[in-house]
Amino acid sequence: MAQPLVKKDDDRDDEAEYSPFLGIEKGAVLQEARVFNDPQLDPRRCSQVITKLLYLLNQGDSFTKVEATEVFFSVTKLFQSKDLGLRRMVYLIIKELSPSADEVIIVTSSLMKDMNSKTDMYRANAIRVLCRITDGTLLTQIERYLKQAIVDKNPVVASAALVSGIHLLQTNPEIVKRWSNEVQEAVQSRAALVQFHALALLQQIRQNDRLAVSKLVTSLTRGTVRSPLAQCLLIRYTSQVIRESNTQTGDRPFYDFLESCLRHKAEMVIFEAARAITELSGVTSRELTPAITVLQLFLSSSKPVLRFAAVRTLNKVAMTHPMAVTNCNIDMESLISDQNRSIATLAITTLLKTGNESSVDRLMKQITNFMSDIADEFKIVVVEAIRSLCLKFPLKYRSLMNFLSNILREEGGFEYKKAIVDSIVILIRDIPEAKESGLLHLCEFIEDCEFTYLSTQILHFLGIEGPKTTDPSKYIRYIYNRVHLENATVRAAAVSTLAKFGAMVDALKPRIFVLLRRCIFDSDDEVRDRATLYLNTLGGDGEVVETDKDVKIFLFGDLDIPLEPSDESFDIDSVPKEVKSQPLVEKKAPGKKPAGLGAPPAGPPSTVDAYERLLSSIPEFSNFGKLFKSSSPVELTEAETEYAVNVVKHIFDRHVVFQYNCINTIPEQLLENVSVIVDASEAEDFAEVTSKPVRSLPYDTPGQTFVAFEKPDGITAVGKFSNTLRFIVKEVDPSTGEAEEDGVEDEYQLEDLEVVAADYMMKVGVSNFRNAWESMGEDFERVDEYGLGPRESLAEAVSAVINLLGMQPCEGTEAVAANSRSHTCLLSGVFLGNVRVLVRLQFGIEGSRDVAMKLAVRSEDEAVGDAIHEIVSCS
């Protein structure tokens, strides 16, 4: 590839620009790959071509199927060459090309030959390549060699086989599990990394067998572990065993081992052990002390990674055991000026958590100096820490609020400003004394705020909180200034806020009218419309004043369906009060949920609350009583179809409501009158009572349609429902976004939906099953035995019954030890009608894989016990 150096007219010299791959082209390299087919192979040249191919792949170029196949086939020819260097490159590129199953066959024999070669490097690499590209059928052929390789005296070969085993365990667990004797032997290997890999594989093979893992840990903690990595692994296993052993009294098993690891010579082991100790559940301060001591030493290490590791762990500890960390405060304070800003930020937030009331002021002073030279993302972390500090020490709100308002005035991006505003809003909400000063800070902020979103949100918030203060008039000036100085969006928001003051504070009404009348001449029609509407509803234009209730609905209600021109006279009650998008809350990442302004003042509601509010806002469902349970959404469409629909089953005592969440994914369509036609012919106990369509479903805007069924009281009626989406579809012109006048009626078949017994059961755990069981008493105990027939395994049978009943497994009894012949599983839940239910399941499996089950139910209501048995016997 003779490439002339391209001379560039920039200030960098050509030397720096030089690259052997300059001007490389895929087509040309693929041409070059023909040398692989030469009868006389030139290993060096072949290696170079492979390097070029790898370079292309590494830079993100991709080969078409045909290209990849062609390259692969010619690469297979290179197995003829005896050149070691070339062979290495051949191994590498085969892994990168990830050949398909029929192609793999071509290289299998070559690789198997290499697997049995005398050259260790061949053996090790051939194993890694073959295991990477192989499938289950081939694996049985090579299994014998792999087992040998695991105990090979060459550590590289053994490690290659073990690591491959770890990967294969994901796809072919039953085969890899047969290797456990060899792996066990490899755990005793004298080679450090072989031991590490063997330990990793052995634990994964046995992860469902708690006893075996516990035995493994017991023997290894007494023996010698050679590599620090293996020691770290052992610490993790030990923590897991401790977590699962659940002994609440007496000395914690293996604590001594963890503690001894704090004196290990490798830093990674010391840190792993310290972290493991801090994460023990219910850790005592006596247990914590030695771990905190070594972490404290790390805080003043010269290595940034150690400082970071220590401060990150202490930061977590500070959330649960702030007192234990206070000893490190002096070291922590010196980290505020650490060059690594991640360390500095973690140090500050830790100090904010561990600090006491008296140290707040000093700390704030230090942070003020620090804020100017860190990035926005770190500032957000600090702001959040200060918010929680303020909630912890409400008396200190003055200095913390001042700090927030100071940083609010400084330069910063949107996310940062939003975090500050959110924090102020939360403080106003939770600390009554902070309200007045907080609102004034926000008022000052909007005087010079470049973010329309924040301005409108603050104006909205002012409209709700401002009128309730002692002197609402002082906010008016700030709000009215917006009408003069800002863009139309902010002006419109300001008009609404003024109207809210007018509606809530009678004394201000006349002055508000004057201001609103001025807004009637605004250049923007939305601003004018709002001003006119509010003047009208508040009675400012001398006409009949509407009822107070209507005013409040207009100003404070959740009306977000756009109005359309109509000949009929307008009636506010006819406007649907749908809370859009709220049920979608659970789909968003929890961290992204608006915590301050966006969320309702009571804090973000849980999903159930959200559903309950949604349903109770719909008049048709208001007499259904209290919502018992809402299922998680069940998808009724495949991913990426024209319309995405999922359904949530809401269970009431005598009703079931299906909430269909629909999204129209076609930009060129507007759907109207969207409803779901439900055929309940396979659900005899259910009778449809009402349904509620979505009027309009524009592109990519979630909408909900509901269908409600009545069912006999207290009976766990089950059945299957088939669903069809029916709607009127209108073409939308993508350039203008306007829909055509005429629509066509259409239907779209959805998947079936089932109501099962588990829908009537809420998963509610108990902390101590035995106590709960004893105190429930035998009065309403129902015991019976069932044959479950041949099952795949005991574990499969147990999880099938758990899913059938929809109850919460207690005390980890859902996990079945591998190879065990019997198992006891404890379940707890609350049944329809708020009846507590406890279930004890005893399983046994026979040689022919027949599973038998004894089911004992205790509940507060005899009928519920029978219902549980009925669920099991009917399925």
Next chain:
Amino acid sequence: MELCPCVKNILLLDFEGKRVAAKFFCDDWPTNGAKEAFEKAVFNKTQKTNARSEVEVTMLENNIVVYKFVQDLHFFITGGEEENEVILATVLQGFVDAVGLLLRGNVEKREALEYLDLILLCIDEIVDGGIILETDANIIAGKVASHSTVADGLSEQTFSQALATAREHLARSLLK
């Protein structure tokens, strides 16, 4: 539950954030676009720091990134949020030192591209599918360079010898 220490990616970027070599071991970044976006984010976040004497560390998108710069090359290793950062730093140090041995101390972009095959083999010897294979730079470099000898270059006595032979064998340019 995943207990085994896991490396999510190994990156070698140049002083402008361009990829010299990269290997991703998990599905967090499914497309090349996503990979490049991550590389850019990592590079931007770290470029102003001084990671020349010691391995540095930061958090990015719920990942821990450890990094070290040598001349015009930026070395990165990413692990999950719960990963032991000291382990990641050990792997990174092994990577940096092994590259130093293989490039005979001339750790710079030009050399790295010249001997890209060695760099790629080096990454291949450090991590396999996210699992750490080896962290000792001498052993890693020994395995990469063991090309030309009948692979017993693993014992440290013969290592320098093996490396010398290997270098001789490999001392050629891709330009002809």
